[in-house]
Amino acid sequence: MKLQPDQSDAQTISGYGPGWVGVGAERITHNVVLGSRGERFEWAGSYEELGPEHFAQIAALKVEVVIFGSGARIRFPQPAWLAPLAARRIGLETMDTAAACRTYNILAQEGREVAVALILDRPA
Template sequence: MRLTEITYGSALAIESYGPGFFRVGHHVLRGPSLITPWDAGAWSGFDDLAGPLSLAGKIDVLLVGLGAEVSVIPKAFRLALEAQGIGVEPMNTPAACRTYNVLLGEGRRIAAALFVV
């Protein structure tokens, strides 16, 4: 099997994650984070709609990493994003990190809102 190294150009990939942190673009983010191909920073959780809504027109899907286990996303959060044309995909945080990087490598218009593991 031939392995090909994935390159992301100038886009920010999730390099690693662990208990309480994410490493993105050689920077460590502590706590819940909102990660896009062009920026990464703190996110206050489901009460913080401003950050994800500011991505309308820039992304098609927001991956939501819900920690170690999958749980329910608040309906108001999901509906607010969907009303702006942003699909919402809940999954556990490890799966969201992997999926973000795969879709980023494919050039998709994605972002990730992640709760720590």
């Protein structure tokens, strides 16, 4: 699906599909964390590899809320993984990756300090 965001200084997602997400004209094919202030880094190899250290990376961004896109289906993180976010009083919302992309764009364009952590399931 192609997205057409309004003009904003925030980093936004321009499109997404099975196994990829677009940021501007760039197509990203690995799990990624994006921040509304331009932060971007490669993230966990898969949902099964997630642990507290992955959420600590996001907590270091000092955002208000994290949108967790858990892949093609909703998979909630283990409560122990979220300790780094809770320690900084950062909220987390879990949804499938497509919904996470859309929600992130809305919040980023509102000027919120938000990050999205995306698991990009590979097509079969």
